[in-house]
Amino acid sequence: MSESEPDQVAERPRVLVGVDGSKDGLRAVRYALRVAESTGTDLWVVNVVDELAPMSGMWDVVLAPEILHRAGEAAVAEALSLVAAEGFPAERVTGEVLVGRPGDLLAELSGRARLLVVGRRSAGGLERMFVGSTSLSAAMHAACPVIVISASSTPQDTGDRGVVAVAVSTRPIHESALEWGVREAVERGARLRVVHVVPETLGVEGAGFVAAATAGLEEHVAPLRQRHPEVGVEVEVLLGDPVDALVAESRAVDLLILGVHHHAVLGGSIRGVMAHSHSPVGLIR
Template sequence: MTASEPEQGIVRPRILVGADGSEDGLRAVRYATREALAGDAEVWIVHAVDEAAPITGLWDLVSSRDVLLRAGEAIIAEATSIVADLGLPAERVVAEVVIGRPSDVLTELSGKARLLVVGRRSLSGLERMFVGSTSVTAAVRAQCPVIVISAASTPHQTGGLRTVAVAVSTWPVHQSALEWGVREAALRKAHLRVVHVVPETIGVEGAQFVAAATAGLEEQLAPLRAKHPATSAEVEVLLGDPVASLIGVSKTVDLLILGVHHHHAVLGGSVRAVIAHAHCPVGLVRES
């Protein structure tokens, strides 16, 4: 099902968003729409119907493909209504109900998108360390950058802080994350914080290490500063626990970007912990 077709002769980048009818999914739709408005892009709303998912209890009553598809179309209709209310023209909205496992569908379609936005359902206790399977799987397998957002942790509209942070290592430098952070800050007309966290256990040579790390990151940032001279940027080397430090940073920025090395089949525990506890949307980009 397609809600509308793109304007004839105009090719815009697409922001892919997964819609599942949940509050987190709707939050993702709103976020994707604002990104599209800011970047002259299309929103590509997809609801995946997983026929292979176990169906028990009351769901036995709606197990047929036709009923599941109709339910998906209702979810799409709600999502497209939200997009229209936010002011994105109908010709810049594409919406589909697709048969397949959500993480697989989004992973495949991400190859045709500039950005993928997914909602993360907020859980409690130990479950929070194993954030929603769809968002995690899509984040590690997507062929484009991913933004994970939760309606519970970020109920308000983001952007008011006018600051983007990108967390990077000094070697190898998370170059893709750094480049995305600069572009995103330029698009938002926001300030950029380039953050590197050094464990406090580094000892008496900590000050020298911090100075060397700062100089190295400034060198990496220099060509990007030249390319985006109107975007203010600063390098921060923090001492402390990496997860706790980045969660602290997330309280003061509109978006926190992390680099993920492409050879990892799963997200590392530190990245998963930051996603689970962050106070802002988290962007993930695969490093080469």
């Protein structure tokens, strides 16, 4: 674990993964490791020590910085041990303990990575209903695509469904999300499912909107099918509550990608999907 890195390491493509000693953090490491193996990129394991963050309990207690640093070193060491046990080359792994606001610093570091992977830590009970502040902040501000994964909602191994889903709105369609979905499908040898949800609040007119949206998406993905004949591209338009529909969709896919439009905050629907998804969630601006 180092405070600085050689320039030649910083210049190589890397997958950045944030760890905090939790099961979700290790889940993120396993996911990032598979990406690094399949893409030939390096792995960058980071723990961010927030010396000002209190430890929640009956009273807020601020721990001594040296205790937090030791905990961070232990989290990184555990992650590196997991990576080594999988046979990943040691020269392609960097581990660091840094000081700052975890979400903000991971977002800043993401400018030097091809992908950021974070765990959505949740202790249990009502906390499972909400997205952790670190993963949310990182997802909101990251300069690269982000994968959020949780051991609580995704305890099983991922990657055996053979389907990557991209949830899109129709005005406008998020092209970066579609492009990322295609890349993921090609790399995985998977099908690509383009999903749009028509809110059930449209009532009896909903069926008409479903038909129109289906026709519009089919027309939009036609060139995509021509460019990538090796990828089976499916269009699925659903009528219902967006969060419920996409969470249900997540049960049958390896990755659910959501596009976030530039300068937009993460709205309630995206937060809801992040909190309850049964598959890893990808976010891209």
